[in-house]
Amino acid sequence: MYLKTGKVRFEYKYFPVLGPESASAAQAAECAAEANKFWPYHDKLYDNQQAPGGFSRANLLKYAGQVGLDGQAFAACLDSGKTAAKVNADMEEGKKLGFKGVPTLVINGRVTEGLAPLDVYKRIIDEELQK
Numbered sequence: 687m688y689l690k691t692g693k694v695r696f697e698y699k700y701f702p703v704l705g706p707e708s709a710s711a712a713q714a715a716e717c718a719a720e721a722n723k724f725w726p727y728h729d730k731l732y733d734n735q736q737a738p739g740g741f742s743r744a745n746l747l748k749y750a751g752q753v754g755l756d757g758q759a760f761a762a763c764l765d766s767g768k769t770a771a772k773v774n775a776d777m778e779e780g781k782k783l784g785f786k787g788v789p790t791l792v793i794n795g796r797v798t799e800g801l802a803p804l805d806v807y808k809r810i811i812d813e814e815l816q817k
Contacts, residue, residue, distance in 0.1 A: 688811060698724075700776040701788050707741035709773060714746040716769035717760055718753070726753040 688694035700715070702708035711731050718727030730749040734740040743764070750760040763769065780790070783797060791798045791807065794814040798807070 693815060694811060699780060700773045701780040701785055701790065702773065702777060703787055704735065704741075707739075709770075709777075710743065710764075711735075711741040711746060712773040712776075713767070713769040714741075714750070714760075714764050716772055717763035718750065718755060720763060720769075721755055721759070723753050723755050727755070 689696055700712040702712045715724060715727055715731060718724050727749060730753055731741070734745065734749065737745075739745060746764065747757065747761055751757055783790075783792065785797075786799065789799075789801060793807065793810045794817075796810055796814070798810065
């Protein structure tokens, strides 16, 4: 309701906190975004984050195939490292804002950490829109 009316803009930022494989997963997600498959790939990553080696290169490539990405193009993007700068910049921005983990939402400068019920976010958005 907020996005469709243009009252709110949504931005997704990477904050890979689970170690080096987490950063690789974020870079892979950005490669998926380039092919307009960010959300299906994102969801596949979250479904597999607890699996041992869930973010290994082999698994990142496997997930790409499972969501319908071109395997060769995806592998070329991932291996090029071209998405690392975006992921690193997002991580540094999160650190500057004091992020400690994910999920963290920033609503007009108000930081909320962890998952909260939707009505909590709605209340904060409504308060900010009243300003």
